[in-house]
Amino acid sequence: MIQIEDVSFRYSNSKDDALEHINLHIRQGEFVVLVGSSGCGKTTITRLINRLVPEFFEGKLEGKVYIDGQDTSDLDIQDLAGIVGSVFQDPRSQFFATDTTAEIAFSCENVGLPREELCRRIEKAANDLQINRLLERSIFELSSGEKQSVAIASVYALSPKILVLDEPSANLDTSATKRLMAILDVLKKRGYTIVISEHRIHYLKDIADRAILIEHGKIKREISREEFQKLSNSDANEMGLRSMNLLSIKPHPFDFLKKGNDFVCLDRISYRYGKNDVILENVEISAARGDVVGIVGHNGVGKSTLLEIVCGLKKEMGGSFLIDGKPASPKIRNRDTFLVMQNSDYQLFTESVEKELYLGSGKDQALRQKGLALLEKMGLSDYLQQHPASLSGGQKQRLCIAVACMKNTDVICFDEPTSGLDYISMKNVSSLLHDLSEEGKVLFVTSHDYEFLLSTCTHICHLKLGSVADYFEVKEETAHQIYQILF
Numbered sequence: 467m468i469q470i471e472d473v474s475f476r477y478s479n480s481k482d483d484a485l486e487h488i489n490l491h492i493r494q495g496e497f498v499v500l501v502g503s504s505g506c507g508k509t510t511i512t513r514l515i516n517r518l519v520p521e522f523f524e525g526k527l528e529g530k531v532y533i534d535g536q537d538t539s540d541l542d543i544q545d546l547a548g549i550v551g552s553v554f555q556d557p558r559s560q561f562f563a564t565d566t567t568a569e570i571a572f573s574c575e576n577v578g579l580p581r582e583e584l585c586r587r588i589e590k591a592a593n594d595l596q597i598n599r600l601l602e603r604s605i606f607e608l609s610s611g612e613k614q615s616v617a618i619a620s621v622y623a624l625s626p627k628i629l630v631l632d633e634p635s636a637n638l639d640t641s642a643t644k645r646l647m648a649i650l651d652v653l654k655k656r657g658y659t660i661v662i663s664e665h666r667i668h669y670l671k672d673i674a675d676r677a678i679l680i681e682h683g684k685i686k687r688e689i690s691r692e693e694f695q696k697l698s699n700s701d702a703n704e705m706g707l708r709s710m711n712l713l714s715i716k717p718h719p720f721d722f723l724k725k726g727n728d729f730v731c732l733d734r735i736s737y738r739y740g741k742n743d744v745i746l747e748n749v750e751i752s753a754a755r756g757d758v759v760g761i762v763g764h765n766g767v768g769k770s771t772l773l774e775i776v777c778g779l780k781k782e783m784g785g786s787f788l789i790d791g792k793p794a795s796p797k798i799r800n801r802d803t804f805l806v807m808q809n810s811d812y813q814l815f816t817e818s819v820e821k822e823l824y825l826g827s828g829k830d831q832a833l834r835q836k837g838l839a840l841l842e843k844m845g846l847s848d849y850l851q852q853h854p855a856s857l858s859g860g861q862k863q864r865l866c867i868a869v870a871c872m873k874n875t876d877v878i879c880f881d882e883p884t885s886g887l888d889y890i891s892m893k894n895v896s897s898l899l900h901d902l903s904e905e906g907k908v909l910f911v912t913s914h915d916y917e918f919l920l921s922t923c924t925h926i927c928h929l930k931l932g933s934v935a936d937y938f939e940v941k942e943e944t945a946h947q948i949y950q951i952l953f
Contacts, residue, residue, distance in 0.1 A: 473529030504860030551621030611642020736784035760923035
């Protein structure tokens with residue numbers, strides 16, 4: 467079904483090959499997972515299959531790619547539309563309509579299907595993928611997981627033979643990831659050929675037929691279904707992959723922590739949209755210097771809104787906010803805190819990684835050394851003069867985290883900092899947050915990433931229905947409690 471023969475590819479803005487002599491054959495109906503560190507070439511392989519390389523992402527392509535027996539060099543992107551369906555990491559990047567039903571219909575309208583057939587396919591997609599509840603909804607009101615489901619349905623409606631998904635779980639909570647797994651299982655049973663680029667692999671272990679490990683643009687190893695299912699955490703981690711058995715992960719010991727006076731206090735903080743749409747109500751959180759507070763809960767419970775209030779981007783409608791014992795208005799908080807957003811594209815402004823790092827921080831010798839050390843730790847030292855927009859999703863995320871570490875603020879908030887990150891990058895981010903904690907910073911982190919939370923946080927704040935359902939220290943005895951909240 468998919469045949470990649472001795473393919474090498476170099477992006478036009480790069481000095482190095484993204485892929486080197488790739489040979490890969492994927493059979494009809496096979497479910498293949500592409501694994502490896504950020505920037506290793508996984509996404510580029512998916513772009514070979516849907517012909518985005520080299521038609522959209524330009525560069526030098528050598529070798530041959532055959533899809534369903536056709537040489538893609540003889541085809542345009544639109545020629546593959548009915549054969550290959552693509553779902554990107556951020557589904558918003560592929561939406562064209564404002565409501566869900568119109569979005570699912572869009573691909574079928576594009577190829578000129580008659581109205582009766584179009585309606586039949588919308589109904590079939592909704593029934594087969596069990597997303598009838600999402601029809602006739604505003605795209606803007608959906609959670610990340612719901613948007614992902616609609617994106618898959620819009621591709622499914624066109625009935626392609628191949629589905630290509632690029633890190634589909636990166637921005638999903640655990641319940642949405644379970645729904646994604648169920649949808650993928652349905653698609654596999656219906657005979658689709660599925661290729662997924664992914665970092666979080668534990669949810670795929672029972673449905674993948676094989677995994678392909680990519681390193682520096684080359685196929686390092688093929689992992690059979692049996693080997694994939696039996697991968698221990700240590701074996702997976704040694705290959706730079708996320709852990710397979712989450713329940714066996716142990717929390718990081720914070721031996722250096724000495725409980726001091728509370729530095730940040732949220733006292734009965736409330737926030738609502740309009741008069742009746744309550745997002746947060748009577749939220750109470752206290753954190754001392756060095757605390758790393760993981761804020762957890764399902765999508766839509768107010769986690770990101772809480773971070774925006776901490777950083778002064780939104781004004782609370784009730785309650786009080788203290789920093790170091792003094793009332794802190796949104797204006798003060800906006801000045802004295804920093805937020806790393808979930809979508810890194812929103813806060814990258816300059817034309818090089820180097821300029822981004824020092825933006826607003828100055829550039830004396832001490833700061834330069836600090837910046838270079840941060841880039842080294844984030845695996846970005848080779849990209850100093852590269853434009854941030856040309857980085858992979860994981861690399862952009864790490865750059866934003868490095869920028870946050872350059873700011874001289876006592877309170878730093880991170881909104882899903884490990885979305886799209888491989889194991890090594892996740893551990894590097896975790897280590898950076900440990901360093902900030904040791905410096906006495908107060909850190910607030912929203913995350914659905916169980917492995918990251920255990921590696922990084924000193925406390926967990928469980929938000930449920932807009933209120934604090936529980937607040938406790940992270941230790942071995944509470945690890946299962948965190949697991950139950952997330953799963």
